[in-house]
Amino acid sequence: MPELPEVETTRRGLHPWLVGAPIAELVVREPRLRWPIDPDLGDTLRGRTVRDVLRRGKYLLLTLDTGGALIIHLGMSGSLTLAPPGTPPGPLEPFDLVFGHDRGLCVRMRDPRRFGALLYSDRPLAHPLLASLGPEPLETGFSGSYLWRRARGRTIAIRDFLLNGQIVAGIGNIYANEALFGAGIHPHRAAGRISAPRYDALAHAIVTVLEGAIAAGGTTLKDFAHSTGRPGYFQQQLKAYGRSGAPCPRCPGMIVRLTGGARSAYYCPGCQR
């Protein structure tokens, strides 16, 4: 689920509630996430105050008054919601972060596949998971010429190139496919065999699709929910992803699903080269 727009949607939903809030308790019901939750983490966090809620790629960062930060990753199927007081947790909800002097605020993690992560780091941006991430696609430093430069000599399929967080942070399979549709580029084309002007179009398409998805509150295929529990609506605007057999929105062609790789690619043979 959660690619950059979904994590950003989550960040925006939590930010006004968490900034300045003291952590009352970390309740861990299932420590076996991607990495086991540190058994001492609750002691580390108790009484600390949240300074800011930030995002880097697909990672959420709750910076604390310690100078460090909680690093949260939603994995494939994770979401964070503000749990109404008294709501009993379900079995697929590994932990709660309880905030406030009156313990009135509860952020609940849901993660059916347990690919998510909850870590603490004194220097989060230097953490190995974050340190090697590429530029944020919605900030300066990202451009068509940047992508073109990084792609020199690479034979990897452009779709997989975009999925590499060390090239550009936050893009997953949905938005890689949508951006390639927008730019008219075949998802299996070798990254090193795409011209600089086409990379300009691709960078533009990436920004457009990510901003559109954030405006729609993300894409909910199955699991994703806002901090309020509401789904995102960008799935109604998807032009290629998940639409195999449906008509192309741009030409008389039909969207096709390419399998064979690790993950499906969706494209229109009529207008993507």
Add this chain to the structure above:
DNA sequence: AAGTTGACCTGAGGGC
């Protein structure tokens, strides 16, 4: 160095 594959997990959906 770059590319490919397997691994980690659970749940949903389709075919029989």
Add this chain to the structure above:
DNA sequence: TGCCCTCAGGTCAACT
């Protein structure tokens, strides 16, 4: 109804 198979938004680690 139920069983078996395939697939799913991520990404690290091991291998060629």
